[in-house]
Amino acid sequence: MHISFSRRPWRAASALVLAAAALVVPAAGAAPASAQDVTTITSNLSYEDSNKTGPIKFSKVEVWRFAPRTFGIWTWANERTVFTDDKGRINTSFPFVKDAIFALRVFATNSAAQVWPNDFLHAQPFWAEPGHGSQPVHLTSTRPNTQLTFNWHFADDWTPQHFNIAETIRLGRDYAAANRGDSDPLPRADVQPTSVTGSYYNPVNSTVVINSGNAFTDFAILHEYTHFLQDKIGSFPWLPAAHDGCITEDVFHNPVNTADHSWMEAFADWFPHAVSRAFRGEHLEGNVNAAGEGTFDEARLEKGNCGPLPASVTGDEVELFLAASLWDLTDDDTNVEPWDRFAARDRSIFQIFDKELDAAAGVGNPTIMTFRKAWNDRGLGSSLDTVLHADHVL
Numbered sequence: 001m002h003i004s005f006s007r008r009p010w011r012a013a014s015a016l017v018l019a020a021a022a023l024v025v026p027a028a029g030a031a032p033a034s035a036q037d038v039t040t041i042t043s044n045l046s047y048e049d050s051n052k053t054g055p056i057k058f059s060k061v062e063v064w065r066f067a068p069r070t071f072g073i074w075t076w077a078n079e080r081t082v083f084t085d086d087k088g089r090i091n092t093s094f095p096f097v098k099d100a101i102f103a104l105r106v107f108a109t110n111s112a113a114q115v116w117p118n119d120f121l122h123a124q125p126f127w128a129e130p131g132h133g134s135q136p137v138h139l140t141s142t143r144p145n146t147q148l149t150f151n152w153h154f155a156d157d158w159t160p161q162h163f164n165i166a167e168t169i170r171l172g173r174d175y176a177a178a179n180r181g182d183s184d185p186l187p188r189a190d191v192q193p194t195s196v197t198g199s200y201y202n203p204v205n206s207t208v209v210i211n212s213g214n215a216f217t218d219f220a221i222l223h224e225y226t227h228f229l230q231d232k233i234g235s236f237p238w239l240p241a242a243h244d245g246c247i248t249e250d251v252f253h254n255p256v257n258t259a260d261h262s263w264m265e266a267f268a269d270w271f272p273h274a275v276s277r278a279f280r281g282e283h284l285e286g287n288v289n290a291a292g293e294g295t296f297d298e299a300r301l302e303k304g305n306c307g308p309l310p311a312s313v314t315g316d317e318v319e320l321f322l323a324a325s326l327w328d329l330t331d332d333d334t335n336v337e338p339w340d341r342f343a344a345r346d347r348s349i350f351q352i353f354d355k356e357l358d359a360a361a362g363v364g365n366p367t368i369m370t371f372r373k374a375w376n377d378r379g380l381g382s383s384l385d386t387v388l389h390a391d392h393v394l
């Protein structure tokens with residue numbers, strides 16, 4: 001009795017506010033919900049990738065609800081943050097509130113990457129609601145113990161790129177996590193898709209920048225994410241330069257190849273292929289776009305040809321030679337190239353990158369020679385030099 005008496009003035013006040021705001025009011029006289037009554041929210045969320053339907057895996061989803069709150073006033077609020085499973089599904093239940101309305105905000109955020117909206121002045125990471133842009137799916141809970149299902153395939157021209165970038169980087173992070181050489185923290189990467197600049201890694205604000213033309217070029221995304229890995233768990237000598245894999249040029253088109261720049265880029269050329277090889281079923285795709293961004297395709301890595309080079313350029317300064325060597329240690333074609341006795345040594349490569357070539361190890365800017373020393377110190381096989389000779393590094 002005491003409770004109902006004390007509530008009476010509040011209810012009157014909230015009714016006034018509701019009338020003024022013209023908000024939805026639940027039907028009067030509804031049977032009181034039992035304490036066990038629930039509304040269950042489920043989803044099956046995917047995006048249109050360039051060659052397949054991609055589930056939005058392990059991604060952050062906010063479940064918003066329009067329901068009565070303080071003083072009985074109905075407002076929207078984020079009720080719960082959940083993560084999709086490996087099929088893009090969520091399943092979460094709330095105490096039943098008659099006529100409560102639910103909405104989802106699906107973020108391109110997972111434990112590896114947080115993607116920001118392409119080219120927008122934004123205060124929040126990218127998110128989208130299921131439904132066509134102007135008509136998001138909002139579902140009303142009218143009866144207790146029912147399920148509201150938010151199934152949606154994002155297939156418009158703009159939304160899917162964010163999900164593809166997040167998922168591609170997640171695979172890169174998973175590969176890295178499975179092949180660590182030490183335990184310095186690997187944070188989540190912020191990613192900015194944009195049509196304004198090319199793809200690059202910005203070490204000042206730790207942001208992976210992806211040109212819109214590369215948003216479905218998984219190898220280009222992973223190349224730039226490699227620079228993030230170099231910065232966070234390896235060594236990233238910030239050496240921006242124009243490079244085509246063979247010649248690195250200054251603004252006057254003079255060759256300025258260096259051994260540390262070639263190592264930095266060669267490792268970033270190799271890493272996407274190591275990830276792709278480890279996750280064959282994921283069908284990572286895309287190598288270089290028309291602007292020459294991205295990373296070399298497997299055939300170019302395999303051959304490693306550069307044609308004539310200036311006399312001043314030595315083999316350890318040629319990005320493509322180094323990338324070809326790392327790939328020879330990784331690929332499985334020991335029968336095709338008789339001098340290549342190595343296969344599946346990518347784990348050793350990544351561990352050396354992470355540990356011996358870590359900036360914290362005090363080696364300065366790493367080169368293929370720093371890598372070679374670590375390889376030999378680990379006793380991983382002196383025939384590494386055979387590979388380095390065959391690929392013109394030595």
Ligand SMILES: [Zn+2]
Nearest residue numbers: 223227265268
């Ligand atoms: Zn690069």
